[in-house]
Amino acid sequence: MQMYTYSRSTGFWRVLLVLLTTPMPSLALAALLDALPLEPIELGLAHSGTTWVRGVFMTIIESYSVISLLQHDVVNLELSSFWTLTISTATALVNNALALSITALLWYPLPFILFWMAWPWIALLVLFVWLAKGAFIRANPDVLTRLRRFSSVATSQLVTIMAYSIFKAVFLIVPTAWQPAFAMILPVFKLFQKNLLARMLKDRDDLKPQVIVFNVEISNALFITNSVQTGVSIDTSILLVATDFLQLLVSIYDLNLMLSDVRDFTNKLGVDSRQAVATAFTVMETHPDLAVKKVLDRAFQSKADLFRNRTRRSAVVTIEASVSASSSNNPAKIDWRKRSNQQKGATSTQSTVLDRGLTIGPPASSTQAARQPSVADSISITARLTMLERHLLLQKVLQILFLTEFVLLIEFMEVLVPVLHCSYLTIAYYLPNRAFYSELNQLNETQFWSMIGHVMAYALLEVFSLLLLVLAIHRTTYPFPLQHLSFVLEHDRPKVQPKIVIWVVLVLQAMLPQNGKT
Secondary structure (H helix, E strand, O other): OHHHHHHHHOOHHHHHHHHHHOOHHHHHHHHHHHOOOOOOHHHOHHHOHHHHHHHHHHHHHHHHHHHHHHHHHOOOOOOOHHHHHHHHHHHHHHHHHHHHHHHHHOOOOOOOHHHHOHHHHHHHHHHHHHHHHHHHHHHOHHHHHHHHHHHHHHHHHHHHHHHHHHHHHHHHHOOHHHHHHHHOHHHHHHHHHHHHHHHHOOOOOOOHHHHHHHHHHHHHHHHHHHHHHHOOOHHHHHHHHHHHHHHHHHHHHHHHHHHHHHHHHHHHHOOOHHHHHHHHHHHHHHOHHHHOOOOOOOOOOOHHHHHHHHHHHHHHHHHHHHHHHOHHHOHHHOOHHHHHHHHHHHOOOOOEOOOOOOEOOOOOOHHHHHOOOOHHHHHHHHHOOOHHHHHHHHHHHHHHHHHHHHHHHHHHHHHHHHHHHHHHHHHHHOOHHHHHOOOOOOOOHHHHHHHHHHHHHHHHHHHHHHHHHHHHHHHHOOOOHHHHHHHHHHHOHHHHHHHHHHHHHHHHHHOOHHHOOO
């Protein structure tokens, strides 16, 4: 309901401001980190002091971001800013001391040190959180369960990072002729990771879009951006972008199939799907108890198949149970099937919506259908629906909103990643540490801006994809897709920003030879 209220009160300029400022905090932190001058690795470990100081600051930022996410996932785990900073600092100091010890025993720089040290980093975070809040966690089994799940998700994310890094390294040494076929492994792995995270978050549908988009999808977008930047074969670049665009078309097709079930309502009521969505929000406002939803556990396969099969077979059974539970308090909810059959036999203008005998009142006039959605229209339409029909309509619309939020975030992320990538490369190019970035140190200014132009051309293609999706949703589903996206980014900023910061800072560090890039 907050999203609907936000969409009706938020103008285009505020939406644009939210979209443009989303990457700013992570870019500011990246610039501050890169302003610390580093020493060449040829000078050896004895002259690497600034590298380790930078590593401590980077780990503090990453740790603080992770704990912020943890507190939003485990709501009752209240850690003050002081404790959050203390735990982050302790984790950073111990983890970097351990990394320095291992490097001194083996060699400098240690290849892929960021990835090897990610495991003790997570373990240290959990340890220090346990030391600070152990008594509270032991006394609250639900908090312990959520903490374990958070650790599992974090571990899965680390595996994703390592897998993409290995994939990228292998991809660059594969013969050019084999690169297009090898690149097709990427969508398969992405689907596997999506379903794995969806299974881990099976009882947290509210977290699924953000967690999956800002982990799996950001990795995929970053790989494509790097491929465009490093100039892999034209065929491979086209294939990667085309695969991305095909997935967008599949999502739009899935959305259309979902809307076909809502059209069972709209055809009888004489309204369009946008008015049906507005009516569902009115139902949510007047009957908040009906808004308890169970969104798709396997939402990352074909949403259309799941919706059409599972909803038609089981949604009515689920709703029947919830309606029956309170039917003794409301006679209007009793014998709804009997009443539906009586209505069906009484008039030809009232007919079956689903196989279970649901009915809807007579269709509205074409004049009413042509009007823009309004609160008065929604209230009028709601009054013509039975309680069961309101529940079913609300469940369908909530699932549609779940899908649209997911695909909007994906498309926005595919725009954000190349823009962020170009932005921090530009920052790095004009700072002293430019000499240590292999992507930059051999480029003159003309070559650099040519490379940026290639990546930004890919970003413009993704902007086109985002606008296509926004237009499709606006025409077929509801009139506020940009406001929906802006709402997620603004309302859930404490959950979104740490994820972006983690990725930008980590990628920036991973590009440096001092951190074991090979």
